[in-house]
Amino acid sequence: MRLAADEDRHLNTQRAPATKKIAMLELAMSQINKHNLIEGFLEANVLSALTDWLAPMPDRSLPAAKIREQVIKWLLQLPPLSQDMLKTSGIGKAIMYLYKHPKECKLNKERCGKLISMWSRPIFNNSDDFKSLTKEERYERDREQQEKAGTNKREETQYDESGKPLRPGDPGWCYRARVPLPSNKDYITRPKWQSDVEIKRGRKKEVSRIDKQMRAFKEKKRLGKAQRAVKISIEGRNMAL
Known part of the structure; x- marks a missing residue:
């Protein structure tokens, strides 16, 4: 992994495509993803090699997006690293650089933020x-x-x-x-509920088609009901003057 990183930096100085790391990415990730060998990889200082993979190129460009994504996802699977391991490997500085880089994608920045928060809790004695x-x-x-x-x-x-x-x-x-x-x-004390009224939030009962027809029929019957006829007097009796 270190050799591939050195060759990519050499190719970048010659303005040639840096393809060594991306060519062995699948093989490298398949090996370090073996859970029974994670402790051995950490003792072998694999974090230092991953720091070289995440480091910017001599022309200040970032490594391939697929490399950054796979390495950051793998780091999220690890338990919180000690301060000495972060300092000796330099992986903390590499993640902070990607977190602050303006050209890093939003999703990777969120992942880097989670790593920074997870790694800083033991240092500042903060518990989540x-x-x-x-x-x-x-x-x-x-x-x-x-x-x-x-x-x-x-x-x-x-x-x-x-x-x-x-x-x-x-x-x-x-x-x-x-x-x-x-x-x-x-806020560790929750106030007690002072009301005994039960609040029920149910769906509003839907009106069926038959109920709509019955209501329309009753309304029509009420409006069409014949009113009592008024007798009209020729002599003008019972007229409101």
Whole structure:
């Protein structure tokens, strides 16, 4: 794999098609996809060879899209890598380069983002399984974030020469936009439902053809019902004057 990467770089400097890696891609992926040999490949520093496969060419062009796709998919199948393994192999820098590259496709960028998030959690001691945290640990986490937010807010406060906080309209007050701090709290207490009324969302009953005909018949009968005749008097009796 290293030899194929070196030959492709040499061909690229001569402005010739780099076809060595793409020619052996199927064979290489069929070997490293053997689950019982993954640990052996990792110990043999296969990540360093994959870094060479993902590295840009001497003319700053990216390797073939099929190579990038297959290698990134294989990396997603691995457990989170240690910091030493990421540093010695350089695979983390290669994935970050593809993640930030403007010509990388959207789907590969999403995969690279998942890899970066997965690899950075052990480094920053972040857990993505919040079910494993106790209630006290969550309260402690929220308290630390509140203290951090309060520190940032105090740092944004403007003061005069005497150390007195400035207010809007005071001399020296600087009007500037501030980005609101996001809330990173975990809501662990769910309010109880206060209403005993059951909400049923059912489909509206469809009116059959027979019901439509019956309604039309009743409406026609009601409108066509003969009203009582009014007697007309020649002498003009019972006329509303």
